[in-house]
Amino acid sequence: MKPIDIENAQQMLESFINKEVYVHVETTNGAYASHFNEKAYNVGVFVRNAKVTFSQAKIVRDGNVYRAGLKMPMGWIYAEGLTDWEIYEYDKLLLAGHDREGRLMVAMQISETPFDY
Amino acid sequence: MEKHVVVIYPHPDDEAFGAAGTIAQFRAEGVPVTYLCGTLGEMGRNMGAPPFANRESLPMIRKQELQNACNVLDIDLKMLGYRDKTLEFEDRQEIAKRLKTMLEEIKPSLVITHYPGHAVHPDHNALGAAAVEAVGLMDPSIRPTVWAQAITNSFMEDLGKPDIINDISPYFEKKMDTIKAHKSQADGILGNFKKANKLAKDVQDAAKQRLGIERFYIWEF
Numbered sequence A: 001m002k003p004i005d006i007e008n009a010q011q012m013l014e015s016f017i018n019k020e021v022y023v024h025v026e027t028t029n030g031a032y033a034s035h036f037n038e039k040a041y042n043v044g045v046f047v048r049n050a051k052v053t054f055s056q057a058k059i060v061r062d063g064n065v066y067r068a069g070l071k072m073p074m075g076w077i078y079a080e081g082l083t084d085w086e087i088y089e090y091d092k093l094l095l096a097g098h099d100r101e102g103r104l105m106v107a108m109q110i111s112e113t114p115f116d117y
Numbered sequence B: 001m002e003k004h005v006v007v008i009y010p011h012p013d014d015e016a017f018g019a020a021g022t023i024a025q026f027r028a029e030g031v032p033v034t035y036l037c038g039t040l041g042e043m044g045r046n047m048g049a050p051p052f053a054n055r056e057s058l059p060m061i062r063k064q065e066l067q068n069a070c071n072v073l074d075i076d077l078k079m080l081g082y083r084d085k086t087l088e089f090e091d092r093q094e095i096a097k098r099l100k101t102m103l104e105e106i107k108p109s110l111v112i113t114h115y116p117g118h119a120v121h122p123d124h125n126a127l128g129a130a131a132v133e134a135v136g137l138m139d140p141s142i143r144p145t146v147w148a149q150a151i152t153n154s155f156m157e158d159l160g161k162p163d164i165i166n167d168i169s170p171y172f173e174k175k176m177d178t179i180k181a182h183k184s185q186a187d188g189i190l191g192n193f194k195k196a197n198k199l200a201k202d203v204q205d206a207a208k209q210r211l212g213i214e215r216f217y218i219w220e221f
């Protein structure tokens, strides 16, 4: 993945507007957070291949990190702490936030076809 | 001597960090070893250092790494096809029955798995529980011994002294080679050991302290 290029990421997000798309959202600090640090909490959430439509999509810069939000007919999806992006297999938009060690902390991905496996 | 050893862990790299020394020792004695690996570690956070994987490419990369690691150890590999971090939400009975069928086919004399409830990661606990259940369902006349591995920070206080305390120094290099076969995971995880053990001189030193002995409890049925 590469550091987010906001103009192109915004354009890619808009290409999914008003289409049925599959979304992957995830945040995690790993299953070992409280194993290596007893004061830490294990938290995470994971949704894969939720089929949604959205009428508006925006990516916003805040210092070195980005937030992205999708406005659906009945609700919202957003992700915070995004740092990197990639267009994967031609048509899948991958957005992710990595920590200093390059570990994934948050991901938001959108595709017109289901994410496989 | 063991006849055949089956290792049941959920993630590519569990065999490396947890039991590679013991596995290498069995292989050196000529004992066949089969690894039943539950998932492809699809949900791993480590993407390589510097990162070279993403959430979508990680599974195939880890599958290749797993195959490489099994080549280093010279063991058979069977992938069970579950998804990382979902094992505890599957039907345990179903997994146990499936494992039982596989074990009846392979006919091991020893099964190595995680100690349910004392293995930190929910997948470790869930697959360990299913593996123990699978062996428990087998006819006692063909039932293999089970070595269960606990990895919590407090397992010694909770469970007492492990029955098997295996100093794997002679196979330490093999173990490190197995770990390094898991390229996307190795650096990040070894770095964590270093951070958790500030006394260690370097990563190799931290690894030796944490990984030089492999401990198991003999499960009582």
Ligand SMILES: [Zn+2]
Pocket: B010, B011, B013, B014, B121, B124
């Ligand atoms: Zn594991």
